[in-house]
């Protein structure tokens with residue numbers, strides 16, 4: 230059990246914790262949410278014993294193992310990815326590393342090696358090593374990469390190594406500070422599954438609603454120094470919160486009316502000498518009356534203001550036969566595409582395929598090996614990426630830093646932009662060096678939005694942003710009149726912002742006009758068609774006659790129409806499954822409603838699988 234006892238913390242004028250007392254049980258799966266800068270990271274640090282407090286203390290039951298993943302980590306290691314990961318097992322890891330050293334030196338017939346081998350075997354080495362590989366693969370390290378030195382990894386990938394090591398420790402309680410930030414969709418899904426099945430409890434900070442809904446059964450909301458507790462996942466909290474807001478608003482309105490009436494009476498009474506005393510006492514009573522107060526979360530009234538656009542040519546970017554490899558590894562080859570004015574293009578690719586590399590070739594951070602690209606007439610670009618966040622001037626204030634880069638027309642609007650990005654009042658005078666992760670990202674974004682440009686190049690713009698800031702940015706981008714080309718791991722952002730998709734798969738770059746949904750659908754269809762074709766080929770080769778016979782009996786009169794009908798059915802079911810997942814998030818785990826919703830989800834999922842199988846069969850039959 231973890232006991233937070235009267236935690237208080239003040240930074241300058243900002244109260245981060247105002248006498249917080251709370252118990253956390255070992256097996257609780259808790260999401261910790263709150264706006265950027267609320268103090269979430271600071272709370273985890275305090276529990277991990279790495280943050281001095283102004284008052285109060287944290288008590289952890291003795292023997293309870295707590296593991297902490299900070300928001301930003303730097304991993305210094307001379308080992309390979311696999312060896313570094315094995316070090317998570319303490320002594321066993323040390324033996325493993327030593328045994329490998331001896332192997333590399335060819336000293337396998339010494340006594341030490343024999344002892345190591347028997348020690349390793351006695352401590353379940355085989356299954357531990359395979360568990361380590363499993364987690365590595367789950368988090369996106371393909372087996373071939375396990376021997377690469379950790380030192381060659383980018384910060385984002387180093388994070389994954391740290392996360393892997395943490396998961397292998399099998400702690401009682403994990404403190405995760407935005408663990409999914411550097412993960413792509415696949416790795417995110419994997420982690421969610423892992424956490425759901427895990428016996429460990431955790432306190433997990435995330436700004437990703439999907440992740441929170443999937444893995445948390447309880448929600449802590451940190452804001453204005455206080456911790457509010459909700460007994461359900463993120464969606465549950467939002468609903469409960471909205472209800473509370475509605476309730477308090479109504480209560481406040483009623484109270485305001487009451488106060489106005491009392492004031493009128495007081496004024497009336499004051500005018501009469503006989504009732505002046507009464508008026509006085511009523512006034513006192515009114516002053517003492519407890520006011521209904523409720524802090525609504527700060528919601529910006531304005532959307533993001535963009536600078537007026539200078540019109541660019543029809544084609545804003547032309548890429549021809551662009552190729553890039555890193556050593557042996559081909560990232561992309563002969564990429565050719567055009568971007569038209571006003572398009573918003575998402576680059577989509579599986580794990581580690583090189584989305585950022587493709588994007589960064591366009592703004593000069595990488596040099597392509599071959600091919601050319603050129604921006605169109607009158608195109609002015611601005612770039613957002615993590616390096617720029619790192620390059621902010623640590624000693625400037627938020628306001629200074631953004632004003633410095635503003636174009637003439639936007640100079641007067643800097644505060645508006647900062648306000649839209651949720652920097653309110655005095656917070657614009659904070660120095661960059663004390664900002665939280667999300668606050669820094671927002672400053673870098675603000676800098677980008679006050680430049681006189683008409684094309685934005687963005688790499689993971691919503692990383693670290695709280696849900697409100699994400700919403701502001703997503704909505705802003707979706708209504709932006711200029712051109713955008715971007716990479717994001719957040720499917721919500723991709724599906725709301727993108728008007729076209731560039732996919733990167735095994736070195737091949739393709740352009741799909743249309744939204745992310747239509748792109749996904751098209752790809753599923755292609756995959757299904759492919760596997761059907763493969764199956765039918767195999768079938769024909771192995772047993773030509775029976776397959777043919779079956780196909781003939783099953784084949785509908787008009788296979789093309791039948792396929793279309795099934796596709797429509799699949800699309801419907803797909804929607805229904807998505808909805809069912811959302812509904813699932815509304816119920817508390819373990820309740821009857823939850824079980825019913827789960828049943829429904831399972832049934833829909835089955836139907837969807839059946840329809841997909843059917844589609845493949847009809848397709849196979851129609852081409853046989």
Ligand SMILES: Nc1ncnc2c1ncn2[C@@H]1O[C@H](COP(=O)(O)OP(=O)(O)OP(=O)(O)O)[C@@H](O)[C@H]1O
Pocket residue numbers: 240241245263264265266267268269270271272300659663664665666667668693695
């Ligand atoms: N040394 C310091 N002096 C003054 N203010 C500080 C200092 N360290 C942190 N802060 C402020 O404390 C607040 C809480 O920071 P913290 O990193 O805990 O936020 P967070 O909730 O994790 O935010 P995010 O979602 O952006 O990661 C921030 O507003 C930050 O600017």
Ligand SMILES: [Mg+2]
Pocket residue numbers: 269270271300406665666667
């Ligand atoms: Mg933080």
